[in-house]
Amino acid sequence: MSEFAKKTVVITGGTRGIGRGIAAAFLRDGAEVYVCGRSAPDSLPEYHGRPARFVQADVRNEEQVQSVIDHILEETGRLDILVNNAGGSPEVEAASASPRFSESVIRLNLIAPLIFSQKAHASLRASGGSIINIASVSGIRPSPGTAAYGAAKAGLINLTQSLAQEWGPEIRVNCIIAGLMQTEAAGDHYEGRDGIDRIADSLPLKRFGTPRDIASACLFLASSAASYVSGASLEVTGGGEPPVHRVLANQFRTEQDGPE
Numbered sequence: 001m002s003e004f005a006k007k008t009v010v011i012t013g014g015t016r017g018i019g020r021g022i023a024a025a026f027l028r029d030g031a032e033v034y035v036c037g038r039s040a041p042d043s044l045p046e047y048h049g050r051p052a053r054f055v056q057a058d059v060r061n062e063e064q065v066q067s068v069i070d071h072i073l074e075e076t077g078r079l080d081i082l083v084n085n086a087g088g089s090p091e092v093e094a095a096s097a098s099p100r101f102s103e104s105v106i107r108l109n110l111i112a113p114l115i116f117s118q119k120a121h122a123s124l125r126a127s128g129g130s131i132i133n134i135a136s137v138s139g140i141r142p143s144p145g146t147a148a149y150g151a152a153k154a155g156l157i158n159l160t161q162s163l164a165q166e167w168g169p170e171i172r173v174n175c176i177i178a179g180l181m182q183t184e185a186a187g188d189h190y191e192g193r194d195g196i197d198r199i200a201d202s203l204p205l206k207r208f209g210t211p212r213d214i215a216s217a218c219l220f221l222a223s224s225a226a227s228y229v230s231g232a233s234l235e236v237t238g239g240g241e242p243p244v245h246r247v248l249a250n251q252f253r254t255e256q257d258g259p260e
Helices: 017-028 062-076 099-127 147-167 192-201 211-222 244-257
Strands: 008-012 032-037 053-056 081-084 130-136 172-178 233-236
Touching: 008 017, 008 062, 008 099, 017 032, 017 081, 017 211, 032 062, 053 062, 062 099, 081 099, 099 130, 099 147, 130 147, 130 211, 147 172, 147 233, 172 211, 211 233
Parallel strands: 008 032, 008 081, 032 053, 081 130, 130 172, 172 233
Antiparallel strands: none
């Protein structure tokens, strides 16, 4: 029997993309899985006919977050794992981004994970639980076009370390730094399939990551195998993005060589 068989997990933004993959992985390993979002999806993550449970909530709203926690405790009596996955941002140049826009991005990507962690603190402390924050490479390198998002993710990485210091030994807190991911929205961001393929060719592992890659990292960080891992930032980036000068140099060489 999997060690997650008697555990309760909640995943914010768990109805699509990376969050949906994380939910499916915990379901596969026997956990009781809750996902939350602002609107109900057409279908829920499931494994062999066993679906996740959906709770409607805006994670930026304290009262709604508290309602999610109360609902889970009423149904299962415990909470063991929190995955703060909800996030994202449209592209807006920093010079034209309004204060209201920037505040909303930071609230979703930094303040909301803090709120959810605070509301879940007592339950996770009682169960000896774990928090996993889903961060991004945008938080460890420049993020042109999404400056507020990058700043928020950098803050989330620091928040992870701070909470690990404050809340140990009862609660472990870690984060995953996600690289370029193949999700439903990837084509819109990277100019379709051709754009994805070109970018992937520049990466060390020659592909984008998948929700399953992030889910596998979550399973590890939530497991007893990671019992001495807290305050860590696990990069799931396929080796990272090469410097732009190297990408351009390789493109130039390819063009120079050309077909004979």
